[in-house]
Amino acid sequence: QVQLVESGGGLVQAGGSLRLSCTASERTFTRLGMGWFRQAPKKERELVAHIQWRTGEAFYVDSVRGRFIISRDNATNTAYLQMNSLKPEDTAVYYCAARRYSGLYRFPELYDSWGQGTQVTVSS
Secondary structure (H helix, E strand, O other): OOOEEEEOOEEEEOOOOEEEEEEEOOOOOOOOEEEEEEEOOOOOOEEEEEEEOOOOOEEEOOOOOOOEEEEEEOOOOEEEEEEOOOOHHHOEEEEEEEEOOOOOOOOHHHEEEEOOOEEEEEEO
16 A cells, blocks of 8 residues: 555635645555545545546546646655635545556545545635
8 A cells, every 4th residue: 555645624715725735655656546535424435536647637526627626746746636716515524545446536446545534624
């Protein structure tokens, strides 16, 4: 497994922005990509965005497309999630995860390393 350390969560008003960071403890060339998931109270964990490590190709779910931007810095083994125009429904614990296996990005079973989670709270 790869150790992942997250930072950047917090409390923000609706319409505001936050940037999450996820730094891996080692080079991530053995992983296919990085995903950002979120889990709100009493809801299942869901994929928010994914980025391919090698190509930088990004994927977003419909609810965040146009508001969130995922990026990565291969030199520092860090992935970012820039969250703009935040809404109260974006409130959740956000997790980064390193994808080891091929398949549909939204399946958590494809990821073998997870960050500790960071709380994002958006007030109305």
